Amino acid sequence: MGWIALRMLTGDRVKFIGLLFGVAFSTLLISQQLTIFVNLIMRGAVAVEEVSTADVWVMDPSSRTVDVFAPMPSTALELVRGVDGVAYASPMLRSSAVVRTPDGDLEGVNIVGVDDSTLIGLPRNMAEGDRRALAEPDSVFIDDTGSRKLFDPDDQIVGTRLELNDQRAVIRGIADAVPTFTSQVILYTRYSNALRYAPGTRNRLSFVLVRSDDDHTPEELVAAIESETGLKARTAEDFASDGLWFIIENTGIPVNFGITVVLGFIVGVAIVGLTFSLFIRDNIKQFGALKAIGVTNRKIRGMVALQAGFVGLVGYGIGIFVAEIFFVSTSGIDTFKGFYMPWQIPLMTAIVTLVMIMLTGFLALRNVLKTEPAEVFR
Numbered sequence: 001m002g003w004i005a006l007r008m009l010t011g012d013r014v015k016f017i018g019l020l021f022g023v024a025f026s027t028l029l030i031s032q033q034l035t036i037f038v039n040l041i042m043r044g045a046v047a048v049e050e051v052s053t054a055d056v057w058v059m060d061p062s063s064r065t066v067d068v069f070a071p072m073p074s075t076a077l078e079l080v081r082g083v084d085g086v087a088y089a090s091p092m093l094r095s096s097a098v099v100r101t102p103d104g105d106l107e108g109v110n111i112v113g114v115d116d117s118t119l120i121g122l123p124r125n126m127a128e129g130d131r132r133a134l135a136e137p138d139s140v141f142i143d144d145t146g147s148r149k150l151f152d153p154d155d156q157i158v159g160t161r162l163e164l165n166d167q168r169a170v171i172r173g174i175a176d177a178v179p180t181f182t183s184q185v186i187l188y189t190r191y192s193n194a195l196r197y198a199p200g201t202r203n204r205l206s207f208v209l210v211r212s213d214d215d216h217t218p219e220e221l222v223a224a225i226e227s228e229t230g231l232k233a234r235t236a237e238d239f240a241s242d243g244l245w246f247i248i249e250n251t252g253i254p255v256n257f258g259i260t261v262v263l264g265f266i267v268g269v270a271i272v273g274l275t276f277s278l279f280i281r282d283n284i285k286q287f288g289a290l291k292a293i294g295v296t297n298r299k300i301r302g303m304v305a306l307q308a309g310f311v312g313l314v315g316y317g318i319g320i321f322v323a324e325i326f327f328v329s330t331s332g333i334d335t336f337k338g339f340y341m342p343w344q345i346p347l348m349t350a351i352v353t354l355v356m357i358m359l360t361g362f363l364a365l366r367n368v369l370k371t372e373p374a375e376v377f378r
Contacts, residue, residue: 016311018275023315023353024322026268030261031323031341031349037257039339043181044243046338048236050123050177054090054209055218057239058225061232063207065243066094067182071203072231079229080208085216086225090115091191092207095198099187100163101150109146109164109185113194120209122175122188129158129173134190139172140164145334146185147174164197178338181247265352272311272360308361316353320346 010016047066048057058080063069080089093113100106114121119131127144134141140162142150147157162169164187175188189197195204210233212221218235225233234242248254323341330336 015275015279019272019279019311020315020318022268022271022275023312023357024318025271026264026356027316027319027349027353028323029264029267030352031320031345032326033257033260033264034345034348035323035327035339035341037253038342038345039336040181040253041244041247043179044247045240046178046180048240048243051121051209051236052124053120053211055212055236056210056221056225056233057236058089058208058210058229058231058233059206061230063232065239065246066207067180067243068246069094069206071201072205072208073203074205076205076229076231077208080210080225080231083221083225083228085213085221087211087213088118089211090118090120090209091205092121092209093191093194093198093204094206095194095200097165097187097198099150099165099169099185102160102162105150107150107185109187110180110182111164111194111198112186112188113191113198114188115209116190116192119190123177125176127174127176131173133172134188136170136172138168138170138193139189140169140193141173141175141188142171143175143177143179143186143188145177145179145183145337146187147171148334149185165199167197169197179334181243265356268353268356269359272356277363304361308357312353312357316350319353320349 044065058076060070060072074091077089077091080086091113092115093111095111095113097109097111098106099109112121114134119134122131122134122141123143126141129141133139142157151157151160157171157174160171162171169187169189175186177186180186198204208231210221210225212218216224222233222235225231327336327339327341331339
């Protein structure tokens, strides 16, 4: 009976392709939008995850994320270093600035000042140049995405001089970094240089990056720092999560992408449901003939379930494949740099597709079960 069910399904190629298109389009839309949503939200944690050597971040009690913070006095660094369990503590400065390129263009940038000696706070990898070059006078590194914003593809970037807040800065390297949520150009420099490039209030220290020793866990160190210094401390994992939730709670991204996902489901149900109903209507006499020769309703249910499952499986596979191809083919575009499809998304999409197929299959099955064997003789 299964072979007969598949032959009935593929007999009308136009309707069969329409069924596949409905499932594939719905799968593609849902999986693509969910992937973009997840990766955009995850960019709120990029700045924390780039600093792999620090497992605790210390900040002013009113600070919330790496982009929403209040600066601390420089004495906070020594206070943190004096806490038992701290293997080392390094300063970090984050500030906004305006840079003027050799062409005279102005661009808003983020300055990230990292520890002068250890360079803790730099991205893990360099696209061009050596990390040690940051020790040279007036040196800055630019992130690779930002370099493509400020310069043309044929420009010689390393060695270029910039005017950074009326100060001289020389690009000595290009850091390979995933863009942050704001996607602003990032300039990395030593902490001492950052103080000069980004003048401000008397409190300049943005964060203290801490590594716990072997005798203390990050959670124990967080409690000790907050108790002894009065500052706010977060493990790197928790602070990265703070960045994600800040975007979720303070932007319209979840609502916008949620609407798209719901629309994808509705469109899929509409297309598949309509096409499936037409398929059943056109084959109602065939089902009647099967009943006339003794095929039970149970076997009829199995045939319709097989047809729905086959359409769902093939359509889902096509949709997920096209979605994956999309992200692979756009990996070289700055907008989608670092985007990938977590395994949870195909699983969630499979569940949604299953619900959609069961819903449309149930609606179509009602007409089949109502069919009388006498239909074949009318």
